[in-house]
Amino acid sequence: MKNILNNKLLILLFSALVITSCEDDLNVKPNDVIEVDDFLNDPNNAIQLVNGVYSKQLDYNMYSFSWIGITSITSDDADKGSTPTDYGTDKGKMDNLTFTSTDISFSDVWEGRYQAIGRANTALFYLDQFTIDETLKSRYIGEVKFLRALFYFDLVRCFGGVPIVTTKIDINDSEAINNIVYIRKTKQETYAQIEADLLDVIDRLPLKSTYAGNDLGRASKGAAQALLAKVYLYQEKWLESYNMAGEVISSGQYSLLPNYANVWREVGENSSESIYEVQATLTKGLVDYTNVQGPRGTPDLGWGFNTPSLSLVNSYEAGDLRKDATVMFVPSVLWDGFIAPTTWNNPRYNYKAYQSSVAESWNGDKGQTAKNLRILKYSDILLIRAEAGFHAGMTSEAVDRISEIRVRAGLTAVTSVTLESILKERRAEMAMEHDRWFDIVRTGQGPAAMSLDGKTFIVGTHELFPIPLDQIIASDNRLTQNPGY
Template structure:
């Protein structure tokens, strides 16, 4: 999949297409314009269409600095990092919860997801017209539906109800753009679309084991089920979350890796714990994810942002191996033998974002790495099952699922479990993985937890991030702002 997903599909008009390949695998010269007739009668183009939807995930405005900022630096798990004078444009404001609608991070996240949705809608439009094997078409449609749901899931968690664009849009059709692109729907309507897309994808997609090695990393039935279980969790649809997470567990496609520390290393990519990852390669890498969080100083491995907080470090129980697998301490000897020196600026860095230059794929380009980004993991599913089980009164199963994670973490099993313990396990298991802020908001604990971290969370405002000012201006004021901004 790492080699398959190296193509970027660029939509130019409703008639002409350009495919640009990073290498020479496509039998289409770069910048060759194809007529719509030629395109629709070449079955090979179907996969390339869908690869373009995947490839958007590698871009800077998807999972890089801005996403790291609003999902992690905002939380009590992380501090801004870098140096006191390096604000990262708006990352100091995110860290202090003093952000506003003009900050660049929100516009990046908005534009990145809608660019992905735009590609998804175009891919679905043309897939329906392509004359290709019916089974392949069915699977590819399922993959795109999963990706579109994932992009909307990011948006609804950040902004609440958003415009729901579900079809190919003519960029010159002002009336449709005003009615659809610049018209926010409710949070409930947004989740309804996510559920519809994922239920459709579940019916179309194969199990992980049914893919060939060349296609490993594509969306699977388990990917769609896992994301749907998570969407149900965020809506407190406990029975649905319980049932859907149970489907993933019962599929026997996934299991925990023995060594927690290896989950985020190259050796753990697409392993038994992986349900969905952003696929990266040396020729088409993940833009600046590791660079943003790499240790700053001498030797220089990155920008030094998003450093694990002392609050997080002190929260772990004694003997929990997840602390050592999450937090890179300075000084120390890293897992690949590299000596983390005192000449680095900060005392801690995100170990899960570390890119080894000696023991993993490396070409010297810190801003374009082959490190995959984990989006959905089996451990997350166990936590969803545990939380929903507890809410339904199945405390025995909740305890059992939590103890699966505690056993791997080197901790004694619990004899009973309450909600606070389940949520603590979620924090430790998923630390620095971009869920902590959303977990605090959805469980209603954000104000009290942020206060303990010296931050002021304003009820009625900070549950959502602001709609970017640039988008409101572009809409001519049609897009409405979230409360408090």
């Protein structure tokens, strides 16, 4: 799977829907590369469509600076970092919760996801026309729908209800653009679309263990079930979430790695703990994810943003192995022997984002690394099972799953749990992995958690991020703004 992302993408088939303020971005001339009929006559091109959706995940406006800003720097897990005078355009505002609808981070996240959704819709449109093995076609459709569900999950967590586009839109069809692309659906309708995609693909996708060679890392049945369990959790569908997480656990496809610190290292890529991760290579790397968070100073390893907060450091129990695996302390000797010197600007950095130049795949390009990005992992499913189980009255199962996680972390097993203890465990296990902000919002911890971090969470506003103003302008005000912005 890492290698297939290098395949050439056809401009014609990926000149897909982009919700943007620039109308010129929609004016792509047809037949720039190849005639549609000629393309469809070669069944080998079907995989090109699917790979194009995957490869979008590597782009800057998907999981790089802006995503890091709104999912991590906003939270009590992290501070802006870098230097006092480098605000990262709007990252200082993310840190202080003073962001507005004009900030570029929101535009990046919005545009990146809709570009990806556009690719997915285009791929589905053409996949249906290929004459290929039906089982293989069904799998391809399943992979693309899984990715589309993932992109919408990002959007609904950030913005609430959003426009739901599930078909290939003619770029000249102004009526469809105005009535579909620029009209928000409710949060409930958005979640319903995500559920529909995931329920459709569970039986289309194979188990992770059946993938081999270049296909390792593709979306699997377990990935769809895991994402659906998380989608149910966010909607407080406790029993559905509990049961779906149970399907992943009982599949026998996944297990915790013995060493928590290895989960985010190259040795942990596509491991037994991995359910779904963005695949990156030295020739087609993840743009600026590690660079944004790399230590800044001398020697310079990156921009130095998204540094673990004292609040996070102080939240760990004594003896919790996850603290030193998550927080890179300065000074120290890193796991690969590299010395973290006092000439770096900050006392802490995100260890999970660290790319070793001596012990991992490295070509000297900080801006595009071969480090995979974990999206869904098995420990997350154990936590979901525990939290949903607690709410559904399955307390013994919650105790067992929390104990399993704690023992791996070097802590003692527990004999009882509370919701507070489960959420505390979730913070320790998932720290700096882009879930913390969404977790404190969905569980109502926002005001208290941010107050302890010296920040003000505005109830009725900060539960959602603002719809980007440039998108509202492009829609001629058809897109409506979230409360408080």
